[in-house]
Amino acid sequence: xxxxxxxxxxxxxxxxxxxxxxxxxxxxxxxxxxxxxxxxxxxxxxxxxxxxxxxxxxxxxxxxxxxxxxxxxxxxxxxxxxxxxxxxxxxxxxxxxxxxxxxxxxxxxxxxxxxxxxxxxxxxxxxxxxxxxxxxxxxxxxxxxxxxxxxxxxxxxxxxxxxxxxxxxxxxxxxxxxxxxxxxxxxxxxxxxxxxxxxxxxxxxxxxxxxxxxxxxxxxxxxxxxxxxxxxxxxxxxxxxxxxxxxxxxxxxxxxxxxxxxxxxxxxxxxxxxxxxxxxxxxxxxxxxxxxxxxxxxxxxxxxxxxxxxxxxxxxxxxxxxxxxxxxxxxxxxxxxxxxxxxxxxxxxxxxxxxxxxxxxxxxxxxxxxxxxxxxxxxxxxxxxxxxxxxxx
DNA sequence: AAGTCGGGGAC
DNA sequence: GTCCCAGACTT
Numbered sequence: 272x273x274x275x276x277x278x279x280x281x282x283x284x285x286x287x288x289x290x291x292x293x294x295x296x297x298x299x300x301x302x303x304x305x306x307x308x309x310x311x312x313x314x315x316x317x318x319x320x321x322x323x324x325x326x327x328x329x330x331x332x333x334x335x336x337x338x339x340x341x342x343x344x345x346x347x348x349x350x351x352x353x354x355x356x357x358x359x360x361x362x363x364x365x366x367x368x369x370x371x372x373x374x375x376x377x378x379x380x381x382x383x384x385x386x387x388x389x390x391x392x393x394x395x396x397x398x399x400x401x402x403x404x405x406x407x408x409x410x411x412x413x414x415x416x417x418x419x420x421x422x423x424x425x426x427x428x429x430x431x432x433x434x435x436x437x438x439x440x441x442x443x444x445x446x447x448x449x450x451x452x453x454x455x456x457x458x459x460x461x462x463x464x465x466x467x468x469x470x471x472x473x474x475x476x477x478x479x480x481x482x483x484x485x486x487x488x489x490x491x492x493x494x495x496x497x498x499x500x501x502x503x504x505x506x507x508x509x510x511x512x513x514x515x516x517x518x519x520x521x522x523x524x525x526x527x528x529x530x531x532x533x534x535x536x537x538x539x540x541x542x543x544x545x546x547x548x549x550x551x552x553x554x555x556x557x558x559x560x561x562x563x564x565x566x567x568x569x570x571x572x573x574x575x576x577x578x579x580x581x582x583x584x585x586x587x588x589x590x591x592x593x594x595x596x597x598x599x600x601x602x603x604x605x606x607x608x609x610x611x612x613x614x615x616x617x618x619x620x621x622x623x624x625x626x627x628x629x630x631x632x633x634x635x636x637x638x639x640x641x642x643x644x645x646x647x648x649x650x651x652x653x654x655x656x657x658x659x660x661x662x663x664x
Numbered sequence: 665a666a667g668t669c670g671g672g673g674a675c
Numbered sequence: 676g677t678c679c680c681a682g683a684c685t686t
Contacts, residue, residue, distance in 0.1 A: 347681080348681065349681095349682095350681090351680090351681040351682095352680090352681065352682045352683075353669090353670085353671090353679085353680055353681085353682060353683095354670090354671080354672085354680065354681080355672075355673060355674095355679095355680055355681090356680095356681075357672095357673075358671080358672060358673075358680090359681090390670090390671075391670080391671075392669085392670025392671040392672085393669055393670055393671085393682090393683090394669080394670075395668095395669065395683080395684075396669095396682090396683085399683080399684090426683090426684090427682090427683065427684090428683085429682060429683050429684085430682095430683095431681080431682065431683090432681080432682070432683080435681065447681075448682095449680090449681045449682075450679075450680055450681070450682085451680090451681065452681090468665085469665070492681095493681095495681095496681055499681090500680090500681080505674090505678085505679070505680090506674075506675070533678075533679090534678085534679085536677090536678090565668090565669090566668085566669070566670085567669095567670085568669085605670090605671090606670090606671090607668090607669075607670065607671090608667095608668075608669065608670075609667070609668065609669080652670080652671095653670075653671060653672090654670095654671090
């Protein structure tokens with residue numbers, strides 16, 4: 272390592288390599304803000320401390336841990352992508368009860384899979400899960416492959432999910448890098464910059480790789496997630512209970528509220544749509560399967576139009592009734608990651624499809640009268656489900 | 665590198 | 676209201 276006579280060092284930009292930790296460091300009592308990481312000193316102890324914490328304070332009763340089969344680990348990891356544990360648990364229980372193993376999933380219909388996923392969001396996860404199960408039957412004898420590249424080749428499985436599956440299902444030594452790990456490593460090692468930026472993410476991967484223990488890989492992976500989710504939380508982390516508090520750069524610098532660097536914000540566009548809530552004489556609702564790409568792909572939703580002119584045009588072409596003979600419900604606001612949707616619902620009762628349409632169920636996109644009893648068997652977007660099951664709708 | 669893809673928990 | 680969560684995929 273080259274000599275650095277100058278006391279002043281470069282500011283800790285995102286590219287500061289972890290391996291350039293200072294060889295010796297006063298444990299405290301220095302007012303000079305540390306500008307290098309302590310990873311080389313901490314690395315030998317990191318996993319041990321995390322595992323010791325996990326044995327006492329980790330989560331040991333999650334549904335996918337008993338039994339911890341590859342299929343259940345995989346399903347849980349997909350459901351947990353961008354979704355909190357508390358939300359996933361009931362979906363997981365319902366899913367494995369209906370489809371208890373990989374071949375059962377492979378043989379299930381798309382509507383059944385989407386119905387089991389309905390309300391959980393990010394529906395491409397369900398489509399990818401289903402497709403991956405079929406591929407495992409074709410290529411891997413109905414099992415998940417115990418191989419990083421083979422797992423990543425399956426739809427819906429990236430490097431982090433593959434690492435989680437390999438470590439948790441088989442105890443193989445592969446790192447993960449989810450939101451929890453990004454947050455913890457950014458704080459402990461003082462990694463600056465938004466973790467979503469590829470350059471910063473790359474550095475975090477290399478840190479995660481360098482910290483892998485040589486045993487207890489399943490527990491280690493679970494420990495990291497539990498640690499991030501319950502102790503090193505985004506707001507108000509419990510540093511006083513933390514086994515890494517003496518080494519954590521964010522803690523020592525009083526910057527736990529600044530690390531990880533938040534995503535740069537930007538204003539969200541707003542879109543609006545007229546949604547048509549049409550009921551026939553039996554009170555059934557007219558649903559329409561959405562296109563196979565785009566938002567809510569392949570789910571059953573209400574017919575919609577970008578404005579009233581387009582809505583009236585669609586109505587006159589498809590419905591036997593009067594567009595103006597409708598009641599209006601309160602607007603429904605729904606936020607997505609990248610835009611806001613404002614829905615104006617209009618309700619008709621006792622209408623029918625025009626004869627030419629009623630005789631042609633193959634129309635694209637398909638239309639279908641659906642009774643309330645059938646709602647549970649279909650994939651329906653959460654705000655639409657709320658709307659059509661609301662009293663007086 | 666930036667955009668697309670849900671829903672809800674926690675603040 | 677905002678931010679983000681056991682991310683992956685497309686362009």
